Amino acid sequence: xxxxxxxxxxxxxxxxxxxxxxxxxxxxxxxxxxxxxxxxxxxxxxxxxxxxxxxxxxxxxxxxxxxxxxxxxxxxxxxxxxxxxxxxxxxxxxxxxxxxxxxxxxxxxxxxxxxxxxxxxxxxxxxxxxxxxxxxxxxxxxxxxxxxxxxxxxxxx
Amino acid sequence: xxxxxxxxxxxxxxxxxxxxxxxxxxxxxxxxxxxxxxxxxxxxxxxxxxxxxxxxxxxxxxxxxxxxxxxxxxxxxxxxxxxxxxxxxxxxxxxxxxxxxxxxxxxxxxxxxxxxxxxxxxxxxxxxxxxxxxxxxxxxxxxxxxxxxxxxxxxxxxxxxxxxxxxxxxxxxxxxxx
Ligand SMILES: [Zn+2]
Numbered sequence: 001x002x003x004x005x006x007x008x009x010x011x012x013x014x015x016x017x018x019x020x021x022x023x024x025x026x027x028x029x030x031x032x033x034x035x036x037x038x039x040x041x042x043x044x045x046x047x048x049x050x051x052x053x054x055x056x057x058x059x060x061x062x063x064x065x066x067x068x069x070x071x072x073x074x075x076x077x078x079x080x081x082x083x084x085x086x087x088x089x090x091x092x093x094x095x096x097x098x099x100x101x102x103x104x105x106x107x108x109x110x111x112x113x114x115x116x117x118x119x120x121x122x123x124x125x126x127x128x129x130x131x132x133x134x135x136x137x138x139x140x141x142x143x144x145x146x147x148x149x150x151x152x153x154x155x156x157x
Numbered sequence: 158x159x160x161x162x163x164x165x166x167x168x169x170x171x172x173x174x175x176x177x178x179x180x181x182x183x184x185x186x187x188x189x190x191x192x193x194x195x196x197x198x199x200x201x202x203x204x205x206x207x208x209x210x211x212x213x214x215x216x217x218x219x220x221x222x223x224x225x226x227x228x229x230x231x232x233x234x235x236x237x238x239x240x241x242x243x244x245x246x247x248x249x250x251x252x253x254x255x256x257x258x259x260x261x262x263x264x265x266x267x268x269x270x271x272x273x274x275x276x277x278x279x280x281x282x283x284x285x286x287x288x289x290x291x292x293x294x295x296x297x298x299x300x301x302x303x304x305x306x307x308x309x310x311x312x313x314x315x316x317x318x319x320x321x322x323x324x325x326x327x328x329x330x331x332x333x334x335x
Pocket of ligand 1: 069071072105106
Protein backbone atom coordinates (compact mmCIF):
# COMPACT_ATOMS: atom_id res chain seq x y z
CA UNK A 1 0.00 0.00 0.00
CA UNK A 2 2.62 2.51 0.99
CA UNK A 3 4.74 1.40 -1.93
CA UNK A 4 1.88 2.17 -4.36
CA UNK A 5 1.34 5.55 -2.81
CA UNK A 6 5.02 6.28 -3.07
CA UNK A 7 4.95 5.18 -6.68
CA UNK A 8 2.12 7.58 -7.53
CA UNK A 9 3.84 10.39 -5.67
CA UNK A 10 7.04 9.66 -7.50
CA UNK A 11 5.13 9.71 -10.78
CA UNK A 12 3.50 13.00 -9.89
CA UNK A 13 6.79 14.66 -9.14
CA UNK A 14 7.77 16.79 -12.14
CA UNK A 15 11.50 16.35 -11.67
CA UNK A 16 11.55 12.56 -11.77
CA UNK A 17 9.57 12.13 -14.96
CA UNK A 18 10.41 14.39 -17.84
CA UNK A 19 7.49 14.83 -20.17
CA UNK A 20 4.86 14.91 -17.44
CA UNK A 21 2.86 18.08 -16.93
CA UNK A 22 3.13 19.33 -13.36
CA UNK A 23 0.04 18.30 -11.49
CA UNK A 24 -1.35 19.98 -8.43
CA UNK A 25 -3.57 18.05 -6.03
CA UNK A 26 -6.87 16.88 -7.44
CA UNK A 27 -9.48 15.28 -5.19
CA UNK A 28 -11.75 14.30 -8.02
CA UNK A 29 -11.65 14.72 -11.74
CA UNK A 30 -14.14 13.10 -14.04
CA UNK A 31 -12.13 13.51 -17.22
CA UNK A 32 -8.68 12.07 -17.28
CA UNK A 33 -6.97 9.57 -19.40
CA UNK A 34 -5.03 8.26 -16.45
CA UNK A 35 -7.38 7.89 -13.53
CA UNK A 36 -6.10 7.47 -9.99
CA UNK A 37 -8.56 5.70 -7.70
CA UNK A 38 -8.54 5.50 -3.93
CA UNK A 39 -10.54 2.73 -2.24
CA UNK A 40 -10.71 2.73 1.56
CA UNK A 41 -11.71 -0.54 3.23
CA UNK A 42 -11.46 -0.98 7.04
CA UNK A 43 -7.91 0.21 7.63
CA UNK A 44 -6.30 -0.26 4.23
CA UNK A 45 -6.13 2.33 1.50
CA UNK A 46 -5.69 1.06 -2.03
CA UNK A 47 -4.50 3.52 -4.62
CA UNK A 48 -4.54 2.33 -8.20
CA UNK A 49 -4.02 4.04 -11.53
CA UNK A 50 -5.67 2.91 -14.71
CA UNK A 51 -5.55 4.22 -18.23
CA UNK A 52 -8.94 5.21 -19.63
CA UNK A 53 -9.80 5.31 -23.35
CA UNK A 54 -9.73 8.82 -24.81
CA UNK A 55 -13.05 10.47 -25.71
CA UNK A 56 -11.46 11.69 -28.90
CA UNK A 57 -10.58 8.21 -30.14
CA UNK A 58 -13.78 7.57 -32.24
CA UNK A 59 -13.73 11.04 -33.83
CA UNK A 60 -10.02 11.21 -34.62
CA UNK A 61 -9.17 12.05 -38.23
CA UNK A 62 -6.88 9.52 -39.83
CA UNK A 63 -3.55 11.08 -40.78
CA UNK A 64 -3.28 10.27 -44.48
CA UNK A 65 0.39 11.19 -44.58
CA UNK A 66 1.98 10.23 -41.24
CA UNK A 67 5.31 11.82 -42.21
CA UNK A 68 3.94 15.31 -41.59
CA UNK A 69 2.02 16.66 -38.60
CA UNK A 70 -1.80 16.30 -38.34
CA UNK A 71 -2.53 19.93 -39.30
CA UNK A 72 -0.27 19.89 -42.36
CA UNK A 73 -1.71 16.51 -43.38
CA UNK A 74 -5.29 17.76 -43.12
CA UNK A 75 -4.54 20.55 -45.62
CA UNK A 76 -7.00 22.90 -43.91
CA UNK A 77 -6.74 26.67 -44.02
CA UNK A 78 -7.59 27.23 -40.35
CA UNK A 79 -8.98 30.65 -39.40
CA UNK A 80 -9.19 32.20 -35.95
CA UNK A 81 -12.97 31.73 -36.01
CA UNK A 82 -12.69 27.93 -36.31
CA UNK A 83 -13.05 27.49 -32.57
CA UNK A 84 -14.06 23.81 -32.79
CA UNK A 85 -10.60 23.04 -34.21
CA UNK A 86 -8.61 25.49 -32.09
CA UNK A 87 -10.20 24.27 -28.84
CA UNK A 88 -8.53 20.89 -29.45
CA UNK A 89 -5.12 22.45 -28.86
CA UNK A 90 -5.87 24.13 -25.54
CA UNK A 91 -6.34 23.08 -21.93
CA UNK A 92 -9.57 23.75 -20.04
CA UNK A 93 -8.12 27.09 -18.83
CA UNK A 94 -7.49 28.22 -22.42
CA UNK A 95 -3.73 27.74 -22.27
CA UNK A 96 -2.00 26.39 -25.38
CA UNK A 97 -0.74 22.81 -25.06
CA UNK A 98 3.00 22.31 -25.56
CA UNK A 99 4.38 20.80 -28.73
CA UNK A 100 5.27 17.49 -27.09
CA UNK A 101 1.53 16.92 -26.49
CA UNK A 102 0.01 18.41 -29.63
CA UNK A 103 2.62 16.73 -31.84
CA UNK A 104 2.51 19.52 -34.42
CA UNK A 105 5.45 20.76 -36.43
CA UNK A 106 7.23 23.92 -35.29
CA UNK A 107 5.53 26.10 -37.90
CA UNK A 108 2.00 24.91 -37.25
CA UNK A 109 2.44 25.05 -33.47
CA UNK A 110 3.39 28.71 -33.76
CA UNK A 111 0.51 29.40 -36.12
CA UNK A 112 -2.02 27.58 -33.94
CA UNK A 113 -0.94 29.43 -30.80
CA UNK A 114 -1.30 32.74 -32.66
CA UNK A 115 -4.78 31.73 -33.82
CA UNK A 116 -5.74 30.67 -30.28
CA UNK A 117 -4.64 34.09 -29.01
CA UNK A 118 -6.74 35.77 -31.68
CA UNK A 119 -9.79 33.66 -30.80
CA UNK A 120 -9.38 34.54 -27.12
CA UNK A 121 -9.03 38.25 -27.88
CA UNK A 122 -12.11 38.16 -30.09
CA UNK A 123 -13.98 36.50 -27.20
CA UNK A 124 -14.83 33.38 -29.20
CA UNK A 125 -13.74 30.86 -26.56
CA UNK A 126 -15.06 32.42 -23.32
CA UNK A 127 -15.72 29.04 -21.68
CA UNK A 128 -12.05 28.04 -21.99
CA UNK A 129 -10.63 30.49 -19.47
CA UNK A 130 -9.12 30.39 -15.98
CA UNK A 131 -11.85 29.78 -13.37
CA UNK A 132 -11.55 33.25 -11.79
CA UNK A 133 -11.88 35.08 -15.12
CA UNK A 134 -14.86 36.98 -16.44
CA UNK A 135 -16.66 34.54 -18.74
CA UNK A 136 -18.74 37.10 -20.65
CA UNK A 137 -16.68 38.96 -23.31
CA UNK A 138 -19.17 41.86 -23.21
CA UNK A 139 -18.18 42.58 -19.61
CA UNK A 140 -14.55 43.22 -20.45
CA UNK A 141 -13.01 46.65 -19.93
CA UNK A 142 -12.83 49.58 -22.31
CA UNK A 143 -12.03 48.61 -25.91
CA UNK A 144 -11.83 44.92 -25.05
CA UNK A 145 -15.60 44.56 -24.73
CA UNK A 146 -16.32 45.32 -28.40
CA UNK A 147 -16.24 42.83 -31.26
CA UNK A 148 -13.03 42.57 -33.18
CA UNK A 149 -11.70 40.41 -35.96
CA UNK A 150 -8.21 39.52 -37.09
CA UNK A 151 -6.35 39.04 -40.34
CA UNK A 152 -4.59 35.67 -40.44
CA UNK A 153 -2.05 36.92 -43.00
CA UNK A 154 -0.45 39.03 -40.24
CA UNK A 155 0.86 35.87 -38.54
CA UNK A 156 4.58 35.59 -39.16
CA UNK A 157 5.70 32.02 -39.62
CA UNK B 158 -50.56 52.62 -70.76
CA UNK B 159 -51.17 48.94 -70.18
CA UNK B 160 -51.58 47.54 -66.66
CA UNK B 161 -48.23 45.77 -66.93
CA UNK B 162 -46.41 48.94 -67.92
CA UNK B 163 -48.10 50.83 -65.09
CA UNK B 164 -46.94 48.30 -62.52
CA UNK B 165 -43.44 48.40 -64.01
CA UNK B 166 -43.46 52.18 -63.65
CA UNK B 167 -44.42 51.92 -59.97
CA UNK B 168 -41.85 49.22 -59.32
CA UNK B 169 -39.11 51.29 -60.95
CA UNK B 170 -39.72 54.49 -59.02
CA UNK B 171 -40.90 53.07 -55.70
CA UNK B 172 -38.56 53.42 -52.75
CA UNK B 173 -37.53 50.00 -51.48
CA UNK B 174 -36.74 49.36 -47.83
CA UNK B 175 -33.71 47.20 -47.09
CA UNK B 176 -32.56 45.78 -43.78
CA UNK B 177 -28.91 45.16 -42.92
CA UNK B 178 -27.57 43.32 -39.87
CA UNK B 179 -24.34 45.04 -38.81
CA UNK B 180 -23.35 42.42 -36.22
CA UNK B 181 -19.64 41.51 -36.66
CA UNK B 182 -19.35 43.72 -39.77
CA UNK B 183 -16.68 46.29 -40.45
CA UNK B 184 -18.49 49.67 -40.47
CA UNK B 185 -16.26 51.14 -43.19
CA UNK B 186 -16.70 48.23 -45.58
CA UNK B 187 -20.43 48.22 -44.77
CA UNK B 188 -20.62 51.95 -45.51
CA UNK B 189 -19.40 51.40 -49.08
CA UNK B 190 -22.10 48.77 -49.53
CA UNK B 191 -24.94 50.73 -47.91
CA UNK B 192 -24.06 53.90 -49.82
CA UNK B 193 -25.05 52.22 -53.10
CA UNK B 194 -28.52 51.43 -51.80
CA UNK B 195 -28.99 54.82 -50.15
CA UNK B 196 -28.01 56.77 -53.27
CA UNK B 197 -29.70 54.37 -55.70
CA UNK B 198 -26.43 53.56 -57.47
CA UNK B 199 -27.59 49.97 -57.95
CA UNK B 200 -30.46 51.08 -60.20
CA UNK B 201 -30.15 51.44 -64.01
CA UNK B 202 -32.16 54.72 -63.84
CA UNK B 203 -29.56 56.33 -61.53
CA UNK B 204 -28.67 59.95 -62.13
CA UNK B 205 -27.39 62.45 -59.53
CA UNK B 206 -30.45 64.63 -60.12
CA UNK B 207 -32.79 61.64 -60.07
CA UNK B 208 -34.01 61.12 -56.50
CA UNK B 209 -34.11 57.31 -56.61
CA UNK B 210 -32.36 56.26 -53.38
CA UNK B 211 -33.74 53.55 -51.12
CA UNK B 212 -34.21 53.35 -47.37
CA UNK B 213 -31.86 51.17 -45.34
CA UNK B 214 -32.56 49.99 -41.80
CA UNK B 215 -29.36 48.93 -40.04
CA UNK B 216 -29.80 46.77 -36.95
CA UNK B 217 -27.27 45.69 -34.30
CA UNK B 218 -24.92 48.64 -34.89
CA UNK B 219 -23.70 48.11 -31.30
CA UNK B 220 -22.16 44.80 -32.41
CA UNK B 221 -20.00 46.11 -35.26
CA UNK B 222 -16.47 44.70 -35.40
CA UNK B 223 -13.23 46.58 -36.01
CA UNK B 224 -9.96 44.88 -36.98
CA UNK B 225 -7.46 44.09 -34.22
CA UNK B 226 -6.63 47.17 -32.13
CA UNK B 227 -8.50 49.74 -34.17
CA UNK B 228 -10.92 50.35 -31.28
CA UNK B 229 -8.15 52.18 -29.43
CA UNK B 230 -6.24 53.51 -32.44
CA UNK B 231 -8.95 55.23 -34.49
CA UNK B 232 -9.62 58.76 -33.23
CA UNK B 233 -12.54 61.07 -34.05
CA UNK B 234 -11.75 64.77 -34.15
CA UNK B 235 -14.09 67.53 -33.09
CA UNK B 236 -13.54 71.25 -32.69
CA UNK B 237 -15.95 73.52 -30.88
CA UNK B 238 -14.62 76.59 -32.73
CA UNK B 239 -13.31 78.22 -29.58
CA UNK B 240 -9.58 78.40 -28.80
CA UNK B 241 -8.51 75.14 -27.21
CA UNK B 242 -11.75 73.55 -28.31
CA UNK B 243 -10.18 70.60 -30.12
CA UNK B 244 -10.93 67.12 -28.86
CA UNK B 245 -10.01 63.65 -30.01
CA UNK B 246 -12.30 60.79 -29.09
CA UNK B 247 -11.07 57.21 -29.50
CA UNK B 248 -13.43 54.83 -31.33
CA UNK B 249 -14.31 52.74 -28.27
CA UNK B 250 -15.18 55.85 -26.25
CA UNK B 251 -17.41 57.13 -29.04
CA UNK B 252 -19.04 53.71 -29.33
CA UNK B 253 -19.66 53.72 -25.56
CA UNK B 254 -21.45 57.07 -25.83
CA UNK B 255 -23.48 56.32 -28.96
CA UNK B 256 -23.40 52.82 -30.53
CA UNK B 257 -24.74 54.14 -33.86
CA UNK B 258 -22.31 57.04 -34.36
CA UNK B 259 -19.37 55.15 -35.90
CA UNK B 260 -21.52 53.64 -38.65
CA UNK B 261 -23.31 56.95 -39.24
CA UNK B 262 -20.04 58.83 -39.66
CA UNK B 263 -18.66 56.03 -41.85
CA UNK B 264 -21.63 56.19 -44.25
CA UNK B 265 -21.63 59.99 -44.27
CA UNK B 266 -17.93 60.27 -45.09
CA UNK B 267 -18.12 57.51 -47.72
CA UNK B 268 -20.31 59.74 -49.86
CA UNK B 269 -19.16 62.73 -51.90
CA UNK B 270 -18.99 66.00 -50.08
CA UNK B 271 -22.00 67.72 -51.65
CA UNK B 272 -25.13 68.83 -49.86
CA UNK B 273 -27.22 66.01 -51.30
CA UNK B 274 -25.73 63.62 -48.75
CA UNK B 275 -27.61 65.36 -45.94
CA UNK B 276 -30.87 64.21 -47.56
CA UNK B 277 -29.47 60.79 -48.42
CA UNK B 278 -28.57 60.28 -44.76
CA UNK B 279 -32.22 60.87 -43.84
CA UNK B 280 -32.98 57.53 -45.49
CA UNK B 281 -30.55 55.66 -43.22
CA UNK B 282 -32.17 54.31 -40.05
CA UNK B 283 -29.71 53.05 -37.45
CA UNK B 284 -30.60 50.96 -34.42
CA UNK B 285 -28.08 49.82 -31.79
CA UNK B 286 -29.90 46.52 -31.27
CA UNK B 287 -32.58 44.45 -32.98
CA UNK B 288 -35.48 46.56 -31.70
CA UNK B 289 -36.96 48.32 -34.72
CA UNK B 290 -40.33 50.11 -34.58
CA UNK B 291 -43.01 48.01 -36.24
CA UNK B 292 -44.10 50.80 -38.60
CA UNK B 293 -40.58 50.86 -40.12
CA UNK B 294 -40.17 47.11 -40.17
CA UNK B 295 -43.42 46.52 -42.08
CA UNK B 296 -41.97 48.36 -45.13
CA UNK B 297 -38.94 46.08 -45.43
CA UNK B 298 -38.86 43.87 -48.51
CA UNK B 299 -35.16 43.02 -48.90
CA UNK B 300 -32.23 41.99 -46.74
CA UNK B 301 -28.72 43.10 -47.70
CA UNK B 302 -26.21 40.28 -47.42
CA UNK B 303 -23.50 40.67 -44.80
CA UNK B 304 -19.88 41.08 -45.91
CA UNK B 305 -18.15 39.02 -43.24
CA UNK B 306 -19.40 35.69 -41.89
CA UNK B 307 -20.60 36.00 -38.29
CA UNK B 308 -18.38 33.83 -36.07
CA UNK B 309 -20.01 31.44 -33.64
CA UNK B 310 -18.74 31.32 -30.07
CA UNK B 311 -17.52 28.00 -28.71
CA UNK B 312 -20.01 28.06 -25.81
CA UNK B 313 -22.89 28.48 -28.27
CA UNK B 314 -22.17 25.05 -29.76
CA UNK B 315 -23.86 22.18 -27.96
CA UNK B 316 -21.83 19.72 -25.92
CA UNK B 317 -22.59 16.99 -28.47
CA UNK B 318 -21.46 19.12 -31.43
CA UNK B 319 -18.17 19.82 -29.69
CA UNK B 320 -17.67 16.18 -28.78
CA UNK B 321 -18.49 14.75 -32.20
CA UNK B 322 -16.52 17.29 -34.24
CA UNK B 323 -13.62 15.55 -36.07
CA UNK B 324 -10.45 15.73 -33.99
CA UNK B 325 -7.05 16.48 -35.45
CA UNK B 326 -4.98 15.33 -32.48
CA UNK B 327 -5.39 12.88 -29.62
CA UNK B 328 -3.70 13.10 -26.22
CA UNK B 329 -0.71 10.88 -25.44
CA UNK B 330 -1.67 7.74 -23.50
CA UNK B 331 -0.20 8.93 -20.19
CA UNK B 332 -1.51 12.49 -20.40
CA UNK B 333 -3.48 13.69 -17.39
CA UNK B 334 -6.28 15.83 -18.71
CA UNK B 335 -7.03 19.15 -17.09
ZN1 LIG C 1 3.20 20.44 -39.97
